[in-house]
Amino acid sequence: MLKILKYSFYDLMRSRWSYVYFLFYLALGFVLLFLNNDLSKAVITLMNVIIVLVPLIGTIFGVMYFYNSKEFTELLLAQPLRRSTIFLGQYFGVAGSLTLSLFLGLGVPFVLYGLFKSDAIFNFTLLLVTGAFLTFIFTALAFNIALSNENRIKGFGYAVLLWLFLAVIYDGLFLLSLIVFEEYPLDKFSLAATMCNPIDLSRTLILLKLDISALLGYTGAVFKKFFGTDFGLLISLVVLLFWTILPIWRLAIKSKRKDF
C-alpha cells in the first residue's frame, strides 16, 4: 500500500493542480494577512473559506483523480496486489497531497506573520485539523461515488450534488425544521443535526472556539457546554474521525466486490 501511496502522492505532487491549489491558499493567506494584520480575525475569515472550499475541492479532485487514473488502476489490478491496497493507497495519496497543499499554503504566510508568537495558534491549529478532516472525508466520499458509477458524467454529477447537499441544502432543511418545530425545545435536536453533517460540525467547532458562542444566547449556552469543554472537543473529533473511517471502510469493502 505504501508503495502505491507513494506513487500516487508523488504523481500528484508533480501535477499542476496541486500547485494551483497550494498557490491559491498561499495567495489567500498572504492577501488576508496583508489586508488585516490581526491573526485571529484572519482565522475567522479563513474559516468561512475553508468550510466551503475544502470539501468542494476534495470532492472534485477525488472524482477527477479516480476517473483519470482508471487505466493505471486497471493495470495495477492485473498485478498480484490486494484490491484494498490499491484503492486505499490511491485514496491516501490524493487526500494526503491535498492536505499538504492546505497546510503549506496556509501555514507559510501565517508563520511568516508571527503565528508562533500569537495566541491564535490554537485556533489556527484547530482550523487546519478540521480542514484536514474535511479533505479526508470528502475525498473518501468522492472515491465512493466514483467507484459506484462507471459513467463519468453521472459520477461528477453525484459528487457535486453531494457537496451541494452537505454545504447548502442540509442547512436549509435544518433551518426549516427549526422554524416548523419552534414550539418544541430544540437544543438537543440542533446538537444532533450539527453532528450529522461534517461541514456544520466543523463550523460550529471553530465558531465556539472563537468565542462567538455568546451570540448564540440560550442555545449557545447548551452548545458551549457541549463543544466548549475538552470532552465536547474530543467527541467532535471522534465524530469527524467516524465520518472519515466510514467511507474509507465502505471503499475497502466495495472495491473487493467490484467487477472490473
Added chain:
Amino acid sequence: MNQILSHSKLLVFLILIGGSQFLMGRTITICSTCKVSSIKQGIAMAVEYDTLLIKKGTYKEYNIVIDKPLTLLGEDYPVIDGEEKGEIITIVSDNVTVDGLFIINVGTSYTTDYAAVRVVKSENFLIQHLVLEKLFFGIYLEKSNKGKVYHNKIIGDAVDEYNSGNGIQLWYSHHVQVDRNIVQGTRDGIYLEFSDNVTINNNRSSDNIRYGLHFMFSNDDIYTNNTFENNGAGVAVMFSKNIRMQNNTFRKNWGTASFGMLLKEINDAEIIGNTFEENTIGINIEGSNRINYKGNDFINNGWAVKVRGACYTNTFKNNNFLYNSFDISYNSKVNDNVFEQNYWSSYTGYDLDKNGIGDVPYRPVKLFSYIVNRTPETIVLLRSLFMDIIDFSEKVSPVFTPDNLMDSNPLMRKVK
C-alpha cells in the same frame, strides 16, 4: 471720599481675614500615640469647621457619625478597619470633606445597606481620594445634594448579586458630581435612583457583577468620558429622560445576557461619540423614543443595535458600524426611525459620482437576523453558506424585513 474708600477696603480686608480664619478652624491631629487616638474622640472634641488630621495607622472603628461641618484629612492613607461590624462613616451635616482614607471591612447585612461612607440629607459634601476595599456598599448618598465624589478607588470582591452592594449609589441626590472614580468588583459600579442633574465624568467602572452604571428614574443627567468594561451585563439606563451620554467607551461586555448599553423607556436622550466595542449586544433598545445617535463607533459587536420594539423617531446619523456580526436587529415591520449617512463596513455599493455617498441604499437588517428573532435556535446556522445565500437574495429584493428601514445615503468612508 478717598478716605472713605480706603476705610471700606480695610474693612473688607479685615472681614476676609477674620472669615477665612473662622472657616479654617483648628486642626486636631489624630494618631495612635497622640492625645487624641480615635476618630470618634476627635469628632467629639472638634467644633465646626475644624480639620481632623488623621496620621498613618490602623483605626478599628465603625459607626463614626460626622454631625458637624468638619474636614477629615488622612495622611499617607490611614486605615479605618470596620471589622465587618457595620457602617463606617456616616455624614449627617452639611459642608463635610472626607479626604485620603483607606477604609476596609464594611459589614455585610441582609437587612441594612451598610456603606463605607454614607451621606444623609446633607449638602456641599466632598468625598475624595478614598480607597475602599472589602466593602458592602461603597459611597452611599442619600437625599444629599450639591456634592462631589472625586477620585476614589473602590475595589470590591463581590461574587453574588444578593449579598453584595453598589460601589457608588445615589438615592434622591441632585446636582452631584461623580468624577474620576475607579470602581470594580461590586454589584453595580455606579447606581442612580431618583437623582437629577448629576454629572458623571471620567470614571472607570469594570468587572462588576451586574451593571457598570445603572440609571433608574433619574432625569437631566450627563455622563461623559467614562469607561465601562467587562461588567456582568453592561450599562443599564432605564425610565429616565433627557440624559446625555457622550464619549464613553463600552467594552467587552461579553456573555449570553450581556450588552454594552441597555436603554429601556428612555426619551429625548443624546448618545454622541461613544465607542461600543466587542459587546454581545452594543445597544439594546426597548421603548425608547426621540433619541439622537450621532458619531458613535460600533466595532466587533455581535449585534451593534438590537431594537426590541416600541422605539419611534430615533435618529442614527454619522455612526460607524464596523465588523459586527449583525448591524441592526429589528423585530417589527413598522419603522419610523431614521438611518442617515452612516458608514457600514459591510456595505457593498458603489459611488459613481464620487461625492462620498453610496449610490445604492444600504439595508442594515439581514434576513438572518429576522429569522433569529423569530426562532432563536436558528443562530446555530451563523456563518453557514446557506445563510449567506438567503441573505443575499433578501438584500436584492426585501420581502421580510421592513422595506423602508434603510440608509439611503450610506457613506463610503469611515466617519472620523
